[in-house]
Amino acid sequence: MSQPVDQSPAGTPLSTNRDAAVAGSPAAPAAAGEPAPAPRPRRSRWLGAAVLAVGGLLLAGCQIPTFSATKPTTTQGQDAIKLWQGFFIAGAIVFVIVFCLIAWAVFRYRRRSDAIPQQTQYHTILEIVYTAVPVVIVLVLFAFTFVTENNVDALPAPRLTVTVTGFQWGWRFHYTTKNVTVIGVELQDPQMVIPVHEAVRINLQSHDVIHGFYVPAFDFSRYAQPGIINKFTITPQSTGTYHGQCTQYCGLYHSLMRFRVKVVSATQFAAWVSTHHSSGPQKSVPTVERRALGKSTPSSTATPNSNASTHTSTAATYQTGSTGL
Amino acid sequence: MTDVIAPPAAGGGSLIPGMGTEHVAHAHEDHGPTGLMKWITTTDHKVIGLSYMITAVALFYIAGLLALGIRVQLTTPAGTFISFQQFNQLFTMHGSIMMYLFAGPFAFGGLANYVVPLQIGAPDMAFPRLNALSYWLFLGGATTMLMGFFVGGGAADFGWVAYAPLSTTTYTPGPGEDLWIMALVLTGFSAIFTGVNLVATIFYLRAPGMTMFRMPIFTWNMLVTGILILIAFPVLTAALVMLFADRHFGTMIYSVTGCHTVTGTPDAHACGSAVLWQNLFWFFGHPEVYILALPYFGIVTEIFPVFSRKPVFGYKGMVFATMSIAALSTGVWAHHMFTTGTVLLPFFSLMSLLIAVPTGIKFFNWIGTMWRGQLVYKTPMLMAIGFLFAFLMGGVTGVMLAAPPIDFFVHTTYFVVAHFHQVLFGTAVFGGFAGLYYWYPKMFGRMLNDRLGKWHFWLLFVGFWLTYMPQYILGLHGMPRRVASYPSNLGWQSWNIASTIGAFMIAASFMFLLANFWMSWRYPVPAGDNPWDAHTLEWFTTSPPPHHNYTHLPTIRSERPTWDYNHPQSPNIRHGSGRTRAAPGHSNGHGPGGSGNGAAPGHGNGSGMERREGPVS
Numbered sequence: 054m055s056q057p058v059d060q061s062p063a064g065t066p067l068s069t070n071r072d073a074a075v076a077g078s079p080a081a082p083a084a085a086g087e088p089a090p091a092p093r094p095r096r097s098r099w100l101g102a103a104v105l106a107v108g109g110l111l112l113a114g115c116q117i118p119t120f121s122a123t124k125p126t127t128t129q130g131q132d133a134i135k136l137w138q139g140f141f142i143a144g145a146i147v148f149v150i151v152f153c154l155i156a157w158a159v160f161r162y163r164r165r166s167d168a169i170p171q172q173t174q175y176h177t178i179l180e181i182v183y184t185a186v187p188v189v190i191v192l193v194l195f196a197f198t199f200v201t202e203n204n205v206d207a208l209p210a211p212r213l214t215v216t217v218t219g220f221q222w223g224w225r226f227h228y229t230t231k232n233v234t235v236i237g238v239e240l241q242d243p244q245m246v247i248p249v250h251e252a253v254r255i256n257l258q259s260h261d262v263i264h265g266f267y268v269p270a271f272d273f274s275r276y277a278q279p280g281i282i283n284k285f286t287i288t289p290q291s292t293g294t295y296h297g298q299c300t301q302y303c304g305l306y307h308s309l310m311r312f313r314v315k316v317v318s319a320t321q322f323a324a325w326v327s328t329h330h331s332s333g334p335q336k337s338v339p340t341v342e343r344r345a346l347g348k349s350t351p352s353s354t355a356t357p358n359s360n361a362s363t364h365t366s367t368a369a370t371y372q373t374g375s376t377g378l
Numbered sequence: 379m380t381d382v383i384a385p386p387a388a389g390g391g392s393l394i395p396g397m398g399t400e401h402v403a404h405a406h407e408d409h410g411p412t413g414l415m416k417w418i419t420t421t422d423h424k425v426i427g428l429s430y431m432i433t434a435v436a437l438f439y440i441a442g443l444l445a446l447g448i449r450v451q452l453t454t455p456a457g458t459f460i461s462f463q464q465f466n467q468l469f470t471m472h473g474s475i476m477m478y479l480f481a482g483p484f485a486f487g488g489l490a491n492y493v494v495p496l497q498i499g500a501p502d503m504a505f506p507r508l509n510a511l512s513y514w515l516f517l518g519g520a521t522t523m524l525m526g527f528f529v530g531g532g533a534a535d536f537g538w539v540a541y542a543p544l545s546t547t548t549y550t551p552g553p554g555e556d557l558w559i560m561a562l563v564l565t566g567f568s569a570i571f572t573g574v575n576l577v578a579t580i581f582y583l584r585a586p587g588m589t590m591f592r593m594p595i596f597t598w599n600m601l602v603t604g605i606l607i608l609i610a611f612p613v614l615t616a617a618l619v620m621l622f623a624d625r626h627f628g629t630m631i632y633s634v635t636g637c638h639t640v641t642g643t644p645d646a647h648a649c650g651s652a653v654l655w656q657n658l659f660w661f662f663g664h665p666e667v668y669i670l671a672l673p674y675f676g677i678v679t680e681i682f683p684v685f686s687r688k689p690v691f692g693y694k695g696m697v698f699a700t701m702s703i704a705a706l707s708t709g710v711w712a713h714h715m716f717t718t719g720t721v722l723l724p725f726f727s728l729m730s731l732l733i734a735v736p737t738g739i740k741f742f743n744w745i746g747t748m749w750r751g752q753l754v755y756k757t758p759m760l761m762a763i764g765f766l767f768a769f770l771m772g773g774v775t776g777v778m779l780a781a782p783p784i785d786f787f788v789h790t791t792y793f794v795v796a797h798f799h800q801v802l803f804g805t806a807v808f809g810g811f812a813g814l815y816y817w818y819p820k821m822f823g824r825m826l827n828d829r830l831g832k833w834h835f836w837l838l839f840v841g842f843w844l845t846y847m848p849q850y851i852l853g854l855h856g857m858p859r860r861v862a863s864y865p866s867n868l869g870w871q872s873w874n875i876a877s878t879i880g881a882f883m884i885a886a887s888f889m890f891l892l893a894n895f896w897m898s899w900r901y902p903v904p905a906g907d908n909p910w911d912a913h914t915l916e917w918f919t920t921s922p923p924p925h926h927n928y929t930h931l932p933t934i935r936s937e938r939p940t941w942d943y944n945h946p947q948s949p950n951i952r953h954g955s956g957r958t959r960a961a962p963g964h965s966n967g968h969g970p971g972g973s974g975n976g977a978a979p980g981h982g983n984g985s986g987m988e989r990r991e992g993p994v995s
Contacts, residue, residue, distance in 0.1 A: 121854040122787070133783040140781060144774040151741060155766050158748040162686070163755065169945065170751050173952040174689045183742040184695075184735065191731045191777075195724075198731075198781040202723050205783045221549075261634075262544040263652060265717065265790055269856025272787040276718045279543060279634040280649050283719040296868065300790040300858040302537050304549055305462055308861035 117142075123269040126295065126316070128288040129205045130272035136201040137272075143194065205273070208286055211254030215245065219257075219264030219277035219299065222306040229256075233329045237312065244313040248322035249292050257283040265300030268314055274300055289316040421506035422925060426513050427492030428821065431814070433517060434484035439888065440524075441475035444468045446885055449878040455871055457863035465862035466535035467554075471526070473538030474558065477670070478565055479520045481806035485673035486572050486607065487516060489813050490600040492821065494576060496916035497597045499585025499934070501926040504578035505571075512571040519564030526554035534558035537860060539663070540621070542632030542655035547625045556625065559618050566615040573607030576600050585915070587934030591697070594914040594937060595690055598697050599676030602704045603669050609708060610665035617658035624650065653720050660711035668707040670802060672700060674809030675740060678762040681816055682744050684912045685759035686751025689938060689951060692743040699736035699743075706733045716782045717789045723782045730780035737773055741766070756910070757831030761812030764839050768804030772797055775850070790860075793853025796846045803842060811891070818898075819905030823921040826894045827903075834890040841883025848873035848880075913938035 120141045125131045218225040223237030226245045237243030247253045257266050259277040267274035270293075275283050299310035317325065411419060417429060447468045451459040460468070491509065495502055503509045526533030531552030536545045540558070544550060580601045584593070593601075623629040630650040683690045690696060706729055712721035713730040744766060753759065775797040779785050788794060811834075818826050852873045857864060864870050908917040918940045919928050932943040941948065 121851050123854065123856055130787075133787060136781060136783050137778070137787075140778045140784060144778060148770060148774045151745075151770055152767070154745050155748075155763070155770070158745055158751075159753065159763060162748060162751050162753050164752040166752065168752070169948055170686075170688055171952055172689055172949050173746075173750070174691060174693060175953045176692075176746070177953075179742075179746075180692050180695050180739075184739055187735045187738045188732075191734060194777070194781070195728050195731050198727055198783065199724055201781075201783045202727070205786065206723075262549055263541055265858070267787075267790075267856070267858065269787070274717055274786055274789055278652055278718065280652060281718075281720060285719075296856070296865065298856070298858055298861075301541070302466075302544070302790075302860040304544060305466065307466075308457070308462060308863045311865070 123272060125272045126270045126289055126291050126293070127273070128290060129286065130270075131290070132201050132204045133272045136197055139197055140194065143190065147190075206285065208254070208284060209252050211286065212251045213248065214254040214256065215247070216256045216258070217245070217266060217277065219259045219266065219303075219310075221261050221304050222299070222310040224310075224312045228326070231326050231330065233326055235329075242311045242313055244294075244315050245297075246315045246317060246322060246325050247287075247289060248319045249289050249316050251319070252286050252288045255283075255285055255287060257285070262303045263301050264303050264310065266297070267300040268295050268297040270295040271314075276301055292316045292318060421502070421510045423491050423495050423503045423506065423509060424821070424923065424927075426509050427488050427490075429513050430483055430491060430516065431488035433520065434480050434488055435814075437475050437520060438480040438484070441472050441480060442885060442888065444472040444475070446881060448472060449874075449881040451862055452864075452874045453871070453878050455864050455866035460862075462862045463532065463535065466860070467527075467533045469860055470535050470537050470558075471523070471533050474523060474534070474562075475520075476802070476806075477538055477666070478562060479516075479523065481670040481802060481810070482569060482666070483516055483565070484806070484810055485670065486569070486576065486600065486603055487512065489677065489810075489817065490576060490596075490603070490673060491572070493817060493916060494597050494600050495579060495583065496820075496919065496923060496927055497594045497914050498580060498583060498588050499915050499928060499931050500579060500583035501928070503575045504583055505575050508571050509575050512568045512575070515564050515568035515571070519561045519566075519568060522557050522564060523561035526557045529553045529557065539659060540655075541659075542621065542624070542650070542652050543634050545621060545625075545655075546633045546635065548633070548635045556622070559622050559625075563615055563618050563622075566611050566618070569607050569611045570615075573604040573611070576604035577608070580604070585928075585931055585934060587939075588915075591694065592934060592937045592939075594676075595679040595693070595696055595700075596673075596676035596914075599672040599679070599700055602700050603672045606665045606669050606672070606704050606707065610662045610669060613658055614662035614666075617655065617662070620658075621655070653715070653718055656715050656718065657711070660714045661708075663714065664711040665704075665707045667798075667801070668703055671805045672703070674765070674805035674813070675700070677809050677813035677816070678744065678765050679740075679747075680912075680914065681758045681762040681812055682747040684816075684910050685754045685756060685762075686748045687754075687911070688747055688751045689913070690743065691746030691749070692739070693937060695739055696743050699739040702736040703733060706736070713780060713785070716785045727780055727782055731777060734773065734777050734780075741770070741773075756815075757826065757828055757835060758812045758816035758910075760832065760835040761808050761815060764835060764842070765804050765808035765812060767839075768800050768808055768842060772800030772804055776801065788853050790858055791853035792849040792857045792859055795859045796849035796853060799849070800842075800846050803846070807838070808842075816910070817916075819909045820916055820921045820923070822898065823905050824898050824902040825905045825909060827897050830890050830894040830897065834887050834894065837883050837887035837890065841880045841885075841887060844880030845877050845884060846880070848876045852877075908940065908944070911941075911944065913941040915939050918943065 117138045119125075119134055120138065122134060122137055125134045213231075214229045216227040216229055218227070224243050224245075225237070226235040226243065228234070235243050235245065255266070255275075257275055257277045258281065259279045261279065263279070264277040265274050266277055271287055271289075273285070273287065275285055277283070294313050294315045297312045297314055299307060303310065417425060420426060445468075447460060448465065451457045451465055451468075453459075457465070491503065494500075523533075529552070531554055533554040534540070534550070534552075534557070536550050536555060540555075545555065580593070580597060584590075620629070620631045624631050624633045632652055632655045633650045634652060679690055679696065710726060710730045710733060712726040715721050716723060716726070775793070779788065779794065779797060815826055815831055818824075852870055853859075855868065855870065855873075857868075857870050864874075905921050907919065907921050909921075910917070914937075915931070915934070916923075918932055932939045936942055936951075
């Protein structure tokens with residue numbers, strides 16, 4: 054390739070320089086918000102398409118897809134998912150705009166001559182705009198976040214309280230006022246049963262290391278930590294059995310620390326309570342000695358397989374959002 | 379101060395007879411031993427920088443291999459490739475090596491060590507022996523961490539964040555964990571000393587005329603990084619010492635062992651605080667993210683202007699954006715702890731969202747730099763553009779994570795894994811290897827092969843998206859991170875396989891880098907002093923530079939001294955909203971902004987001078 058040669062617009066008066074640039078460009082100056090002019094017709098076509106797309110989504114109302122997130126089955130999860138949808142759309146718009154700007158620069162301004170381009174370094178108005186606009190966007194996003202997080206974290210008076218305890222590597226569900234306790238046997242999934250349409254208070258804690266209580270279908274998770282009791286409310290809106298899992302890495306068998314949440318009708322729940330009532334813990338496995346399963350445990354290859362049968366019941370009812378992405 | 383200095387020995391044709399290569403070579407030989415002894419005893423920032431880079435890249439390859447092990451394990455739900463314990467060690471060591479031993483040291487120990495003194499016209503770092511100590515501490519720390527694989531019980535397996543109380547001896551009693559802690563203490567001191575060195579060097583050893591606002595953006599970013607290191611790393615070191623005390627001296631700072639009854643009530647007097655570790659760790663950890671990111675922002679900010687043949691767009695805005703990022707980064711740590719239920723959500727959410735603003739400014743600056751340029755697609759530029767796309771995606775999902783209700787359902791899932799890999803991979807890998815391709819000719823005086831570089835880039839780019847986009851979906855579908863097996867009925871396997879294929883593409887791409895190193899070693903192509911027609915001072919000296927870096931310096935009248943020198947006829951610096959600043963090489967008046975200090979404008983140093991020519995472009 055040839056060597057770049059300094060052409061010398063530098064020698065010409067400044068105004069000529071600028072005029073030449075405008076005249077030489079095929080495009081009219083674009084609106085503020087873009088680093089430099091782009092051809093107007095193309096741009097407004099894009100804008101039109103974007104407005105149509107977003108408008109269409111908004112008109113569709115509650116039909117906005119969950120963009121791959123799990124469809125929520127609790128009131129709290131529905132709040133969170135609305136925020137997610139808003140963030141996703143806002144993020145997608147920003148992504149597309151910036152993506153197009155980069156792509157435009159990359160394809161349009163690939164080297165075409167040896168001329169040294171305009172040595173533009175500052176554009177005060179543009180710089181103010183691209184600082185101020187993101188600040189506004191961020192503040193709007195924060196406002197929605199603030200409202201949503203207060204809804205999600207609200208603690209209304211509970212109809213039912215369950216004390217959930219994570220331990221290496223299982224879960225214990227204690228129904229405080231019902232005198233019912235469910236304990237997961239080593240590497241077997243316990244099942245928490247709760248009634249539908251009722252605000253269920255969860256008091257979450259741990260007796261050893263930090264665990265994460267996560268039910269994808271509730272679109273919610275919270276750490277179970279030693280020394281802290283985390284309180285939150287879930288209000289399930291539909292019956293079914295949902296997959297749950299520890300999300301905070303907690304040692305050797307973290308991968309297998311799963312559980313199920315079964316949401317049933319109020320009458321079924323009452324029946325379940327009466328059959329499990331007061332006979333002490335369902336499976337009295339001492340929780341204290343569990344960490345004896347240390348690093349010396351032999352290869353774990355057999356464990357997932359032996360466990361597979363317990364997951365089959367989850368298969369039918371576990372739902373994921375099938376739309377988006 | 380000399381205004382007009384003799385031009386340097388040029389790569390593509392020597393201009394000044396008196397400045398021949400013999401003189402340079404002689405100066406080179408005057409200093410100390412050669413061969414291996416030179417590498418061991420040196421206090422030269424360039425040799426130390428190279429040592430850092432070689433070590434860090436080797437560790438990068440090791441950590442990459444560990445990642446492949448992780449990905450192979452996850453191709454099947456049952457996960458039978460390795461045992462759970464081995465898997466836990468793999469992801470712990472993969473994260474630890476990448477975060478502590480590659481991304482940081484490669485940037486501030488390697489590239490910055492090599493480049494910053496050159497960019498500001500200094501003969502060396504401010505404290506050369508401290509600099510050597512930094513490297514040896516780093517090497518010692520890296521070795522200590524890797525030793526974990528060879529002790530009973532294996533390497534550390536509590537995750538790279540080492541959350542207490544999992545990291546106390548009750549749950550992870552092995553020596554591998556102790557080695558991990560000691561390794562981080564060593565590398566922590568190494569980083570602190572490097573931070574001191576960078577800050578002192580940049581404040582005190584700038585050449586005449588190199589005012590703060592004429593420093594290249596890379597140097598600016600390394601200054602801010604140095605300050606951030608001094609803020610963040612001592613906190614980590616202190617937290618680690620306390621963790622070690624919990625493990626071996628019976629303290630109860632994070633430990634909770636034995637302070638609970640089986641039925642639940644904690645005894646407050648006997649309990650340490652598990653959340654304290656998280657606070658301390660992330661008070662280090664989030665500035666650390668920017669310690670890892672800012673140097674790479676600096677690298678691409680060097681590359682975009684050079685390969686667009688334009689100045690950095692919005693130079694001062696860029697500097698202030700960097701400072702804002704650093705300031706905000708010390709106030710966002712608890713966004714890693716939203717799901718602990720113990721932090722003030724609105725404050726940390728707002729701070730985390732706000733950090734998107736200066737980052738966005740940088741994006742517009744990079745795009746503005748390319749806008750209406752003449753873009754040359756050599757490998758460094760391709761890597762830098764790869765960085766833009768990668769970091770854009772990682773940045774957008776980062777904003778989503780700043781909202782606690784969203785974080786609640788993607789926290790510690792593969793969504794987060796995809797997010798931070800896109801951010802860190804985008805910066806440390808695309809940005810880092812962009813820097814390597816860019817400065818390699820300066821370091822060794824020979825080019826890297828551009829065709830192999832492009833193979834490297836395209837495989838890496840495609841592999842990158844194939845690896846991480848499925849992980850977002852997995853996370854949204856509920857797959858937790860750090861699991862060695864997963865239920866087979868949730869539809870996760872196909873996404874995991876896609877991700878694994880991508881990971882192998884990335885691995886394959888790095889074979890091209892090795893081939894490229896071999897090519898340049900075996901069939902050297904001389905680079906000349908300034909193969910890219912670059913802007914900043916380091917391209918003014920020879921490749922590789924002589925022992926004390928410069929025998930001559932050009933007059934520094936702008937943030938582009940080498941460009942000014944080589945392009946006396948360059949068009950004027952233009953202010954897009956109307957004003958125009960005189961190009962520093964011209965005597966047609968003094969414009970606003972930045973050309974006032976130091977050398978008086980008007981001594982046209984080059985009006986009649988030939989431009990130096992490089993072999994490329």
